[in-house]
Amino acid sequence: MMLNLETPKKFRALVHQARQVAENVFRPVSRKYDRDEHAYPAELDMLAAIMDGMNDGTMGEGAGAGKLKAERRHGDGIVNSTNMSTVLGLQELCWGDVGLSLTLPRQGLGNAAIAAVASAEQRQRFSKTWAAMAITEPDCGSDSAAIRTTAVKDGDDYIINGEKIFVTSGERADAVVVWASLDRSLGRAAIKSFVVEKGAAGMEVVRLEKKLGIKASDTAAITFTDCRVPAANLLGSADISGAQGFAGAMQTFDNTRPVVAAMAVGVAKAALDRTRELLREQGIRLNYRHDLKRCSHMEATLYRYEAEWEAARLLTLKAAWMADNGQPNSTAASVAKAKAGRVANDITLGCAGLLGDVGYCEDELLEKWARDSKILDIFEGTQQIQQLIIARRLLGKTSAELR
Numbered sequence: 001m002m003l004n005l006e007t008p009k010k011f012r013a014l015v016h017q018a019r020q021v022a023e024n025v026f027r028p029v030s031r032k033y034d035r036d037e038h039a040y041p042a043e044l045d046m047l048a049a050i051m052d053g054m055n056d057g058t059m060g061e062g063a064g065a066g067k068l069k070a071e072r073r074h075g076d077g078i079v080n081s082t083n084m085s086t087v088l089g090l091q092e093l094c095w096g097d098v099g100l101s102l103t104l105p106r107q108g109l110g111n112a113a114i115a116a117v118a119s120a121e122q123r124q125r126f127s128k129t130w131a132a133m134a135i136t137e138p139d140c141g142s143d144s145a146a147i148r149t150t151a152v153k154d155g156d157d158y159i160i161n162g163e164k165i166f167v168t169s170g171e172r173a174d175a176v177v178v179w180a181s182l183d184r185s186l187g188r189a190a191i192k193s194f195v196v197e198k199g200a201a202g203m204e205v206v207r208l209e210k211k212l213g214i215k216a217s218d219t220a221a222i223t224f225t226d227c228r229v230p231a232a233n234l235l236g237s238a239d240i241s242g243a244q245g246f247a248g249a250m251q252t253f254d255n256t257r258p259v260v261a262a263m264a265v266g267v268a269k270a271a272l273d274r275t276r277e278l279l280r281e282q283g284i285r286l287n288y289r290h291d292l293k294r295c296s297h298m299e300a301t302l303y304r305y306e307a308e309w310e311a312a313r314l315l316t317l318k319a320a321w322m323a324d325n326g327q328p329n330s331t332a333a334s335v336a337k338a339k340a341g342r343v344a345n346d347i348t349l350g351c352a353g354l355l356g357d358v359g360y361c362e363d364e365l366l367e368k369w370a371r372d373s374k375i376l377d378i379f380e381g382t383q384q385i386q387q388l389i390i391a392r393r394l395l396g397k398t399s400a401e402l403r
Contacts, residue, residue, distance in 0.1 A: 024094025094266030099216030134164035170220025202227030211370035264344035338386035341377030
């Protein structure tokens with residue numbers, strides 16, 4: 001079977017539209033909201049209708065991509081669906097601005113959890129909901145299985161108690177998808193996700209974090225004190241089992257890791273494009289016909305960056321394609337996220353360094369992209385955690401056997 005790496009025809013209009021938003025909406029206000037952290041980017045409200053149009057037919061999964069499709073049967077043909085369209089669109093949007101992409105109305109990463117484990121009825125009910133995702137806790141970072149937040153059944157409700165930190169769009173979103181344990185003595189299997197809607201009694205945003213980058217995106221700490229949530233808002237099945245519990249919740253990451261990888265690919269492309277443009281203004285042009293031995297150090301560095309960027313892009317597309325075509329993509333998602341996160345850090349910081357004082361000053365967005373890119377190697381599972389997951393998969397080890 002021949003592999004075609006061109007953008008599918010049906011997505012070309014979406015990709016073009018996303019680039020126009022990145023260039024004409026995001027870039028002009030990028031520095032403004034980098035300086036005015038926690039201010040809501042009012043310019044994004046006009047994009048809500050456009051983004052809803054981009055999401056038509058996707059069950060409202062938004063930035064979280066789509067549910068992993070059922071296993072593809074022989075003769076079904078190749079599918080390019082929601083996961084592919086999401087990564088292609090986000091690459092372009094993050095070419096404009098990562099923080100603004102993260103705070104688009106109704107495009108929250110919590111929508112990925114809804115897409116991954118919710119019932120058909122829940123996906124329909126929350127299809128227009130902007131959902132943030134709350135996993136990390138003060139004593140629980142990369143080890144999601146160590147979650148201490150609890151959810152206790154009380155009649156037709158659950159009562160949630162706990163604290164979540166680093167919740168992207170936690171203040172602005174319509175709801176927060178909260179990971180909590182039904183019974184901490186039962187370990188991972190008892191971890192479930194709940195949709196807690198904004199304004200719920202007992203839910204309080206206690207602070208907004210000040211960050212190195214993505215300052216246009218709010219990052220909240222939220223407490224839950226006897227917060228009563230309808231049982232119907234527990235995503236998926238209430239049964240406590242490995243299949244329906246933690247394993248199901250972890251599928252969220254199979255959706256979101258290619259999304260974060262796509263963000264990294266987008267901001268790295270922005271840095272490469274701008275660096276080449278600035279070099280051309282100084283009369284320096286890359287000559288791809290020259291042997292590497294005849295290149296300057298600057299040229300050789302950029303060639304290496306371009307190759308690394310292309311590898312990250314293709315790994316990201318592969319992980320999204322596998323999800324669309326019913327192929328388990330956990331390993332591919334971690335590989336893509338690990339590669340793209342590291343590459344984005346290397347490229348954005350490296351390009352700023354190659355350009356010296358031009359890359360370091362606020363006259364250019366290069367220094368901002370270098371700061372913004374760092375989070376893409378951290379959230380949704382750090383670089384170290386991705387490498388650990390990949391090693392476990394390749395070696396056939398459990399989390400207890402390989403830490």
